[in-house]
Every structure is written in structure tokens, then in C-alpha cells.
Amino acid sequence: MAMMPLPTGLGGSAPGRKRGPDEMTRLPLRIALLALAFTLPGWQAAAAQNGGAETFDADVTRQVLDSIEFQFSITSFRDQGWLDEAIRQVSRQRTGILRCVNAREKELASMRETIGPELIERISAKEDRTPEEATIAEQVETLNADVTECKLLLEQSGQLHARLTDLESDLKRARMNRKETSVLYNLVHGFAGIGPYHGRRWQTIADTLKDPLLLERAGVVLGLLAGGVLFGMAVKRRIRMPGADRSAAYMSQAAAGFRFLVLNSAPLLIPVVLLLGYMWAARGVEWLGSAYGQLLWLLLGYVVALVLIPVLIHRVSLYARAVLEQELPVRALDIRLACIATLLALWVLEVQILGPEETYQTTQLLARNVLASLIIIGLLEFAFFLKRVPGIPRTGNLIRALSIGLLLLSLILEWAGYRGMSRFLWGGLAFTALVLAGYYLLEHLLRDFYNGIDHGEQPWQVRFRRFLSVGENEPVPGLIWLRLLSVVLLWTVLIVLFLKIWGASDSTMDSLFSMARDGFWFGETQIVPANVLIGILVFTALLMLFRWVRDNLNQKYLSDSRMDSGAREALVTIISYVGFTIAALAGLSVVGVSFTNIAIVAGALSLGIGFGLQNIVNNFVSGIILLLERPIRTGDWISTGSTEGFVKKISVRSTEVQTFNRADVIVPNSELISAPVTNWTLRNRHGRVIVPVGVAYGSDTELVGRLLEEAAAEVPEVVRDQPDLPVRVFFRSFGDSALDFELRCYILDIWYILDVTSRLHFAIDRKFREHGIEIAFPQRDIHIRSGSPPPGGADDT
Template sequence: LDSVDTTNPDIKQLTDIKRDILPLRARVQSCIAEVDQTLQKRQKDLDLLGSQFSTEEPEVAQARIDIASERNNLEKRLAACNYILIQTKDIKERIDATEKASMALQMLSKGVNSRQLLQENFQQLGNWWKIGHKFLIEQSGLQLLSSSDIFSLLGILLFSLWAGRVWRRVLLAKVQNYCVDRCTNFLLALRTCMTNALPILLPSVLMMLYLSVSLPLNPVPFIVQAALGVVFYVLAGVMISAAFNPTSPAVHYLPMKATLALALDRRLKVLLAVVLIGYFLFGTVFAATLSESQNFFTRSVYGLFLVVNLVWVVLLAGWLPGMVKTKGVRSLLVIALLFSLGAEWAGYRNLATFLITGLIGSVAGFGIVWFINTLLKDMFDGLDKGFQPWQQQFRTYMELKENERLPGLIWIRLTSAVVLWGGLALLVLWIWGLSRRGFESIASLLQEGFMIGTFHFVPGQIVLAIIIFSVLCSVTGWLKRTGMPRWLKNTQLDQGARDALVTISGYVGLTISVIIGLSLAGLHLANIAIIAGALSVGIGFGLQNIVNNFVSGLVLHVERPIRVGDWIVVGTTEGYVRKINTRSTRIETFDHADVIVPNSELISGQVTNWMLHDSWGRIIVPIGVAYGTNTAKVRDALISVASKHEMVVTDSPRFPPPTVLIRGFGDNAIDFELRCFIKKIDKRYDVMSDLYFAIDEIFSREGIVIPFPQQDLHVKSWPSAKIESELPHT
């Protein structure tokens, strides 16, 4: 570093030094962390040995000496690593200071202003014609073309124009509007605009290829560079048309007014033409033919057209949806553009180049990222709703219901947003000249990290941990929702066991994902145990009910006293178990109302499960007949009714056949009970209703009377005289 000239430093040399320092700093920091950890272990070993005694065993004394010697060596090594780290930090700070001073000197260097350039070039107008004529004849590359090359180029031009027009007509006739969202609209617009540009694009590409093959490329002739620029101009124009003014049958699809889109299309194409002219003037061999004064004068005139068009585009962008509230930002952008033009005219050309390049690159990068983000958002929405045929097929493969969101897609959305906008931030840093200083600092920060208390926070590891955790969560969600149920269908397990395995596998997958994510983030298992111990205090006070329900949910999945599909009774709630979640269980009543029951109540309270071992169960049908009825006839009729019902069990070795009991002699009737087992106890009310209909029918046919409640009133005396005296006389 001492050999570097601080007054006129070599930026490349400084960059190479900083690049060499980065891996050295990483190794030193790794050494510090490793030695420090080992040093703590040796100190703990010494603490365990305790104080030295005169009567201690020789082996203990020797172990104490060895550990102390190793500790001293480790302390020396740690001091050496810290010294190297301090030195590298000092070198990096000196390089940063040198680069900042050099950049400030370059930005503030002043040349000839535009007024002086105008006077000088106005006096030498004839030189412009001579330079242009000489360049065209001697240096443009046209002098390298033979007559056969010229005729070949004319033939290629005419043939490609004809072929492009024919292909455009044929291809546009076959295009159909199949669009269902913005993504398909963009693809269709890109296809139609590319097809519409074939009469220009095809000749440009073929002529560029022919010139590249037929002419020497060292150095590259101007006509080859110009042909390449035209090709990129046409392709960029196609992209602009596809975004703002698509060719029919494609239609306008972006969230803006069609008139605004048309205005943006025209202005961006004019700006693109200005950029192409700038490439011809300053990006090709033509720039070497101009003198310094002519080059600066050309830059001043060109800067006026460029800034005017950029300001025009910024003003039009203010009418975009969501950009109305950015008036302050747009005003600052316009001021910065005008300031860069003024700096160019005043002679501060390095400052003007720095500003205009940064502003154009930042705005263009933001527009591209916004456009890509819009298309990706539309594609992700299509995966959640199934707009396109391939999205519908994918949702069918994932066995997703209508309006059901794709599991794990939220993590893909988050990752894509981080990649897009994070990439834009890095692009902006690179455009604004931070590739030599900022990127090293960012890379150092991402790789080396910083300390927060006693925790070494490394952003690179944190980002990697989030990405891996997102992927693992998505895989776990897919296994839980699709993979495991599909595989378990081939087993002999019942539905309840399959649901329990799926839920437990989801818990296990989530736990593994969290552990792996925390480990990749740099949090060791010992620290995780400490955090878990600290959280247990909060759990004991504020989250005990949630944890109780969570543990109860695990018990329900392991012991399976209730299963999905069982008919249970919990207190006053009766219905089917529809889902056993982490914290609660959802029960659907017979009125199709969902009742959420905490899992702890299902473990600690009394629960009646009608379908724990099987779906069979007993029903009791009470019935009363009039006194004097033949009881044997009633019994035979009831057994006949029960035996004829398809749901009643009549010949099972496990359960008795239907039976009829006399339960007593009531006030108005002889009370009978028909007891029978049915195959599906959850259909008990339907079966009982069917049996009652059949009993009423057979009793009517057999003349068996079902009495109704009645009461006889016996009057012992009637005070007729008193009543007659109170009656009114007519």
C-alpha cells in the first residue's frame, strides 16, 4: 500500500489489494472464533480442577500445567489473529480514504465550458464535413467491402425484406387471443410485436451476421458495430411495444390508461433512438476520429436531447397508477437531470457522466423490475386461482380445491421479491460507482457479519437460512397436503390413522425445518437449548393454555381416542369430528354448524365416542300399546319390523339379534322397547325414523292401538242449588 501514489492512485491496484484482503479477513475471523471457543473450554477445564494443593496427585498437577500451557499458547495465537485483523482493517480504511479522495478530485475537475466550445467549433465548421467525409470513406469499414460483398448485401436486404413481410402476414394470421391474465397477454404481445418487426429485424440480423463473417474483427469496423446497434435497437423497440402498444390481436393489458401507454411507447422509442445515436457517436470507433474539443461539443449538444427526453418520460410516469404520490421524488429526479446537464455545460463532465449514468440506470432498472414483478405476481395469482390451463393441471395434480391457495407459495413470493428488489439495490450500487468500494463493504458485511451482544450476526447466513427454511417448509407442506395422503392410500390403515400420520409428519417436518434454519443462521444447538429454557418461563406464565392444547393435540394424534369422521358427544355438543388441528378440534354438528373445541377439553373432560372401535351401535325404540293388546303379537310385529331393515344387525356373532322388552305398565299404555344393533350408529336417527314409520304401518294393519294420554274425572257431589241461585234471570 505504501507504493501507491496517493495523488494519482491506480484504482485497479487498490481494488486488487482489497480483493486480496477479503479472504484474509475471513480466515482471521474464523481463527479468532475457533481459538476463542477452544480457549473458553480450556478455562473451564482449569476451573473444574480448582485451586492447586500441595498434596494433589502428580497426574492432576501435570494436567493443570499442560492445560495452562495450552491456554497461554492459545492466548498468543488469539492476540496474533487480532493484530492481523486490526492491520487489515487499517489497510481497508486507508484504501477507502484514498478512493474517496480520488473520486472527489475527479468529480470536481473542470474542463472547457460549452460557451467556449461553441465559439471554437463555430469557427471550424468546415472541419466537421472533412472529418465525416474522411471517416465514411476511409475508416467506416465500407472501404473493406468488395463489389461482390455489396451485391450480396443488397440481395440479402431484398430477400430478407420480402421474407419478413411474408412471414409476418402468415404468422399474424395464425395468432389467436388466448389470454386469461397479464402474463399470457405479455407473451402474446411479445409474439405479435416480434412478428410485426420481422421485415426490419430479419434484414438487420442477416446483414450483421454477413458483415461479421466477411470483414476482419480486429479492430471491429464501424459498420459491424452499427449493425449490432440496430439489431439491439429493434429488439428493445419490440420489448417497448410489447409492454405499452402491442400489435393486434394482442390488447393493452397493463394497469394504466391506453392513451398513457401509447404516449409512453412513443416517447420511449424516441429516447431509444437518442440512445442509439449516442452509441454511434461515443461507443464506436467514430469517437476516436473527433478531437477533444469536438468530442466535448458533441457531448454538450447530445446531452440536451437526452435530458429533455428523460424529463419527458419522468413527467409521463407521474400519471401511472400508484405514482401520483411520488411527486416529490419525480421533482428531485427532474432537478437532478437538469443539474447534470448544467454540470456538462459548465465543464464538470465527470460529474455529469456520473449523475446521468446513475439516474438512467436506476430509473431503467426500477422500470424493468416493476414490470417483471407485475408479471410474476400475476403468475403467482394464477397458481392460486388457476387462470391458465397448465396452472389448472398443476392445481389438479396438487389436489387443491377451488379457491384454495397453493401451500408454500407465499415463501416463493417472498423469495422472488427479495431477489428482484435486492438485485435492483445491488444494480443501483454498481451503477453509481460503488463497485469498487461499496461491493467490498457489502461482501465483507455479508461474509463476516457483526456482533449483536454475544451473538455473531452474519447476514449471508441469515438469508441462506431463510431460503432453506422456506424450501423445507414448502416441501413439508406438499408432503402433508399431497405426498403423504397419496402414499398412505396404498396402505391398509384407516382414514383416522392416515390423518394422524399426516399431521404428525407435518409437525416433525416443521420442527426439522426450524432446527436446520436456526443452525444455518449460526445459532448452535446449545444456544437453542438456552433460548428454549428462557421461553419456557414465558410459556409457563402466558402461553400455558396454548401449550396445553398443543400437547393435547399430540396426545390425540398418538392415542387416537377420537379420529376424523367419528361421531362424538362433548358436553352439549354432538357431531362429527372434521379436523384435529394443532390447538383445537373442529366438530360439525347435525345442523352443519362448526364448533371449535380446545384439545385440552377432549383429553381432560368426558367424551362419548360412538365410533371408537367400529361404526356399529345399539338403538332403543320405545313404544306404548293399549291395555288389552296381545303382547306376543306386539313383540312379533316389532321384531319383524326390525329384521326387515337393511341397517339392523340380525345374524352377527358379535351382537345379539333384535329383542323386545316390556319396560313397565304405564298410566295409559304397556311400555315396550325395541332394542337392536345397527351397522352405522351415526345413522341412528334415520334408522329410528324408518322403524317408527314401519311400526305405525304394521300396527294399523294388525289393529294394534297406540293409546294417547287420557284422564277420567269423577264428581262426587254437585252444588246445584247454589249454582242456580247465582245464574242471571232473563
């Protein structure tokens, strides 16, 4: 890139010309402007890139908001579908506006930080500007104008969103409080049209099933249905639900529950899933929301509900049998829940899918009254039936009593004509119970799944643990994060469903989903919940991957090399920490954490590390030294201070030593570096055994020495063929009660010092017995002197 000539106004001067005081003071300004001349293209490219990524158009956004506001101003316009779409559009536009404000403010702050606020104000106040100064001023003015415009649009969209949500609340409140015709009125005026009404309903279902694609490809559809049924029947014959063992823990029945699900649902579930998949591939995603797609979804949900009900009752009965020692009425519970599920499916079919009937409106209201009353009565009967179920805690009885009161109130409201309020109450209770049952079942199945992986209960779980090179009692790396992720997802879904069941509007749900997808700002930090969950998943996956790479590298490659065990373990440990660091950095980058901020925090903590955490840092550095220099290794026999045993594990902070009494002692690494450490197996495993022996006075000392050497020769672990490690016998001293000898010999493996010492004792004792050598023991002679009593007399004595 060619260097452009320096303008005179920026720093060029004629030769021989002296600089005045004003020009000298302007020299830093000229230098800064010269630097900005090269950095402005980078700012412009970054701004263009951000703008292309956001694709925000203020004019289009203003047109959308003005159009919605105009339609909202029509007082007679109160269509719920339009209102939901309008709130969704405004929420989407607000998200784009917020992105615009944040992006432009970041660009403006970056420019101010680089150029300096004083310099920008000075350039803005000048009238006679150089080309570079004009470019900077234009850039600042453009960014300020964009920020102002985006903030005005943000205020407009906020006010419009508030008005739309207020209207939505008013409409919902009006529907809840609206009084319609009573059950008695509908019974009197709509009973005569029951027959024709149901005939038209069946005709509507038949017309819905006459999908053109189904008629054109009837052979393919029938083949899918027949193949799905046959495959489901084959699965049903091959898989059987194992009987529940009374002695088995109720938490270990996940596999049985899944088998039971497949066994009961395969002949019906598989054909419906195949048909849904085929229609989805042929028609697209939009078809799934059509009337025919809703019918298939309803059938799929109904089949799954009929299958999950026995699974749920089975698990609850196992819990009651194992923990409460009570037998539940399984059959009665199954029948009641299946009836309630059937009534709810009919309600969804009548109200949500088939829709309003124009000709027989009163008959339709009567049919819905009867169906709603049957659902409420079924829920009431089930609530009263639960009173006979043993083991329900006091809190459960309180909730049951409250539910009975709300159901009775909803029945009265239904018959009186307040159907909106009635359906809100009984629908909320019914679907809340359904969601809680699904949560209970899914939470326990996931818990069984993770516990099985942790303990290796099933064959595939054992193979999975073996694939990850996880020991028998070792935890699976990263599994705790998967557990946490599952709990967060379950609770998130549970809260969202509760909000939807108990009247949360579509705009509220869209706002929640938008917040989860786009995040929210906490100060200057943007937190995106979806990215947090994905970051945890990435961290867990990378942690498992590096664990697999480390163990396979250690077992398949490093074990065949000439590298000793200490160096191999040091390399494996370094790989572990590098893998953990990479996994953590990858997870944090997915979350969106700025590593610049982390560096700033780390620098701020350096002072605290220097004072309060110096012991931890000392142990950490000592651990690195131990791993690199390897004065001790895993499996070495060491003694330091009052601790003696073999090294079980060397980590970065501490070393685990297992004593000969099987006690694990955690020794800080700094003590192993600064204090004297005896390593019995540093270079080799040779060791020396010293056996002191005392024989009686009068024994043949030459024979004793020869017998001791022969006893050492009989023990195979004693080194005999190395001149530098000879077997030696010493006549140490003439003791008080014995002639003191000492046998000194070297053994091949110091680990067997006690075994070798014991064998030497046996051999010496046998040799001495054979040759009549007596092993001395301490002897004391007591002399009793007889004579006159002491001067005090006999009495005193």
C-alpha cells in the same frame, strides 16, 4: 497408540516418598497439564485446518498495502481505473484481515476457556517450564502475535481505504463541477467536422466487428444467426398473444405477457443469445467485457426493451381499464417510450462503448450535446404527456412536476457546459424510471406466477399441484417462503441499482457485495445475508420434498397396507413433523446458526415453559398421546361436553371437530385426554336406534308389537342376522293418554341414524294405517259446572 511415560515433574513420584504441602497444591495443575498434553495436537490440527481454509499471508498483505500506499503518495497519479482497482484490492485485503482476526481470537478464546486464564497466566510467568508447559506458552504467544499483527494490518488498511475513498469522492466532485465548452462554442467550432467524425465512428464500429474468431469461423457464426432467425420466426408463427378480455382481472395476464415477449423478440433475441453463448464458450468470460461483447449486450438489451415496453403498457392499460375504468393512449405511450429507449441506446453506444475521439474532440462534444439534449427533450415531452393520462394520483403529479424541474435544470446545465452535473441529473431520472418500470413488471409477473400455483389457473400449474398432492383449496407448502425470498431479492436488486444510478462508487458496491457474501458480525454472531437467502431456499425445497414424500407414501403404499386409518394418519403426521424439523434444521445450518446456542436458549426457556407455557406443553403431550393411542381418529363421531360432531383433523396442539351444523370447533387436546369423551365409532360403526310410539287405549297390543317388528324388518340398514343384536319391542307403560311402546334395533352404520329413524317412522305409520291402529295424542276433558254465582254478587262477578 502407545501411552508415553509420565514425567516425574507432572505427577510421577518415587515409591515410598511422601508428598509435601506444596506438591499437594500443585496436583490439580499437573492433572490439567496432563490432559492438555493430549488435546494440544487437536488444537494444532484445527488451527492448521483454519489457516489452510483462510489462506491468509500477513507478509503478502503487507506488501500489497505498502505498494498501493506508495503509488498513492505520487501526487500526480489520479487515474480513475487505478483508483477503482486499488480500492477493490484494499477491500479484499481487509476481508482477509478480518477473517484472520476473528479466527485467531476464536482459537485463543477456545484455548483460554479450556485451559483456564489463571493457568495460562501462571504458565506464562514461569521461567522453568516443562515441555508441555512450553508448548502451551508458545501456542499462546503465537496466537497473541498473530492477533496483534492482524489488528495492525487492519488499522493500516482502514486508513488507506479511507484516503482512497476520499480521493474518489474528490475526483467525482471535480468531474461534476467541471465546466467544459458550451453548446454554442461546440456548434461554431465543431459543425464542420460532423461528416468526417461520423465516418470515423462507423469505421470504429466496423473494426470492432472484425473479430478474428468471427472471421475464422464465419460459417459457424452465419449458421448460428440463420438458425436463430428461422427458429425465432417459427416460434413467432406458433405463439400468439391472446386478446385482453375487458372482464378479466388485470392480475391474471402473466402468461399473455410472456407469450407477447416471445412473439415479438424471438427472431431478433434468439440469434443474439446464440452468438453471445458461442463467443462466451470460445473466448471465455473476459470476452463479454470487450467492445464487441458490449455491442452484443447493447443490442440484446435494446431488443428486450423494445419488447418489454408494450408488455408494460399492456399491463398498465389493463389495470386502468379494470380498476380506474379509464382508457389509456396505448399507441402514443408505446411510440414515446420506444424513441427514448432508442436515444438511450445510442448514448450508451457513443459514450460507453466507442469511447473518446482524439481527432475530432469538439465535434464529438457537439454530437454528445445534441444526443443529450434530444434525450432530455424526449423525457420532458413524455413528462408533459403524462399530464393527459387519466388516473394519475396526486403523488404521481408531484413527482412528475419535480422531474420536469430537474430535467429543465439539466438541459440548462448541458448547454452551459456543466455536462457532468447534467448527465448525473437526467441519467439518474431516466434510469430510475427504467428500473422502476422493470421492477413493476417483474413484481407483477412473479405475483401472477405464485398466485397461479396457489390456485392452479394454468394446466401445468394444475399438474404441478397434483404432483405435490395439494388439494383444490390447500396452499402449496413453502410457497410463502418463496414469495418472501422473491420480495427480498427484488428489493435488494432495486436498492443496489438505485445506489449505482445515483452515484455510489465501485468501492461502495464492492463493500456491499462483500458484506452480502462474507457477512458481518453482530456481537458474537456472524450474519451472512447470502446464506440467509440460501437457507430460506433450502428450507422451502426440503419442505416441498417432504410433503411430496409424505403424500406419495400415504397414497401409494400405506393405503394398500392393512394398517387402519388412525395408525396411518398418526404415521403421516409424525412424518410431517419430522420433515419440518429436518427442513428447519437444514435451513438453519446453511444460515450458520449455532445449535449450541439454540440448546442454551431452549434450556433458558424451560423455566418459562414450566410456568407460562404449561397449557401449550400439556396440549402438545396430549396430542402425541392421541396420535399414539388413537382413542379418537379422523372421521370418528364424538361428543365431549357440549360439542358433538365428527373429527376433521387431529394436530399436535388441538383437534378440529365439525358439528352437524357445519361449524368447526377447535378442541384442545388436553380436554380430550382429561374429560369424558363419547366415541360412537371407536370399535365399529354399529349403533342403536330407539323409537318410542304411543297408541290409543283399546288397541290390540299384540298386533302393535308384531307391526313394529315388521316395520324394522323392512328397513335394510337394521341388523337382523346377529343374535347378540336383536330387534326388541317393549310395552313400556300405561301413559296418561296412550299405551307406550318402544322399538329398539341396531343399525349397520351409526352415521345414518337419522335416515334410519325417519324410514322407521314412515314404515310404522304405514303399518298402523293399514291395520287401523290409532297413534294416540294427548287429550284433556274440560268440565264446566253451572250453579249459583259467587258470594260477591253479580256486579262483583
